[in-house]
Amino acid sequence: MKPELSIIIVNFNTSQLLRICLDSIYACLKHTELINSTEIIVIDNASSDNSVLILKSDYKDIILIENQANVGFSKANNQGMEKARGDYYLLLNSDTRVKNQAIGRLISEIKKDKNLAAVGGKLLNNNGSIQPSAGYFPTLIKLILWMSLIDDFPKLAIVIKPYHVNVKSFYLKSHKIDWISGACILLRKEAVKKVGLLDEDIFMYAEEMEWCYRAKSLGFEILYLAEAQIYHTKGASSSIGGETGIVAEFQSILYFYKKHFSGWRYSLVKLILIYGALLRLVVFGIIGKYPKRLPLYVKAIQMVRR
Secondary structure (H helix, E strand, O other): OOOOOEEEEEEEEOHHHHHHHHHHHHHHHHHOOHHHEEEEEEEOOOOOOOHHHHHHHHHOOOOEEEEEEOOOOHHHHHHHHOOOOOOOEEEOOEEEOOOHHHHHHHHHHHHHHOOOOEEEEEEEEOOOOOOOOEEEEOOOHHHHHHHOOHHHHHHHHHHOOOOOOOOOHHOOOOOEEEEEOOOEEEHHHHHHHOOOOOOOOOOOOOOHHHHHHHHHHHHOOEEEEEEEEEEOOOOOOOOOOOHHHHHHHHHHHHHHHHHOOOHHHHHHHHHHHHHHHHHHHHHHHHHOOOHHHHHHHHHHHHHHOO
C-alpha cells in the first residue's frame, strides 16, 4: 500500500530524544486515519552514540538511511524526500515530540488548499512556553531593524513584520507567513517537485526560509497553524551547537542574498551584518548580557569580512 504521509527525521547523536520523538509519532498517528498509510524515514548523519542500534533493534518498521559522515540538515532531508513515497513530507527534528492531534491537523489543513506548499505547527519549549518558529523574508529594511535590535520591541514587531517573529501573541492564532521553522514543516510533494529540494549548500540555518522563498516566488503560500502543537528541545539536534548558530545564521543570510539578489544588495547586507554585530558587542558588553556571545560576534564579523 502506497503511503499518504512520509515522516522524515534527521538524527545526529540524539538517541534518547529520537526514541521519545518516534514514540510520540506512533501515539499521535493512532488518533488519525494515517496509522496505516504513513512511512517513517530516519536519516542518521554518522552518529557516534547508539542511535542506529536502537533503531535497528526497537523500530524495525522504520526505513533507515545510514550516512558515513554528517552531511548536514539539508542534504539529509533531501535524501529522505528522494526516498519517500508519500504525497506529503513531514520534516521533523529528532528533538521534537508531537502532541496527539498535531499530525492530523497539519495534514487536514494542507489538504484544504492546493496552493499551500507548506504548513508548520506551534513549537513549544519543554516547559510549555511558546518557541518562536516563523517570520518574514529578510528584506534590507527588515535586516536593518533586526540588526538595530528594534524588532525586539513587541508592539513594533507586530507592525514591521520582522525576519524573526518573537511576539507571543502572534503564535496564538494561525497566519499566512513567509517562512516557518524546519523543526516541523509539512511539505506538499507536488510543491517540492516544482520548487525543488532544500539547498544543500546551506549546511544548517535558514534552509527552510530559502525554500519557502522559492515556493512563494512560484505563487505558493506558507501557513503557520497554531492548533498543531509540537514540543521542541531547541538546539539538541544541532551539530553546530548552542549559540555558535549566530555565525551560521549570518553566513546563511549572506548566502541567501548572494543567490537571489544583485551584487550591490549583497555588499550592503555585509555592511548591515557587521553593523549589527558591532552594536551587539557594544550593547551586550556594557550591560554584561550574553557574555558567551561576545567572541561569537567577533567571529561573525571576521566571517562576513572575508
